[in-house]
Amino acid sequence: QVHVQQWGAGLLKPSETLSLTCTVYGGSFNDQYWSWIRQSPGKGLEWIGEVKNRGGPSYSPSLKSRVTISRDASWTQVVLQLKSVTAADTAVYYCAKLRGRSSWGQGTLVTVSS
């Protein structure tokens, strides 16, 4: 059974960098592909990007210029960084394995406000 625990700063000012981390417990981390997803208040789910066990990550075209997703197999962690945030980036951010039987973190509310 896979368990995902995520954390990171919940309040940012415009132009700052969002940084969130999730740790994966159980399962076979090295065989899994991990994504970040966000959900703006009252809105639907938006895929941000995915990091593979080998090869480069894949990103949403709309966020590609600002986002970096990386993984650390030693700590079974996945990290999301989003540069130059604005109020439009206010959302709940989720770390999840989306292929097949998916597993999701609990979500982290990130608010961008001056």
Added chain:
Amino acid sequence: DTQVTQSPSSLSASVGDRVTITCQATQHISDYVNWYQQKPGKAPNLVVYDASNLEPGVPSRFSGSGSGKHFTLIISNLQPEDIATYYCQQYGSLPFSFGQGTKLELK
């Protein structure tokens, strides 16, 4: 990019009803579709994976079907605890995408 169009966007039904939610993809994505249930303030909860496989622990009144471009989630014998928003998600091609959601309400 593969888009998924989910319908209806909202649905009002009675306890005991059969509810059908559909997703249509713009490209063939085999059976690479998941269905989620989301309640307010909670993370999405997997209901069906790989288009037709029921996640263990999910009641058997839920079922998924489809392949290629057309996918369906059915809830037979609707129960009050099924009231939620439902999303489809395709992982057949990058970038991944979600349907717009179906908000299910009790009549």
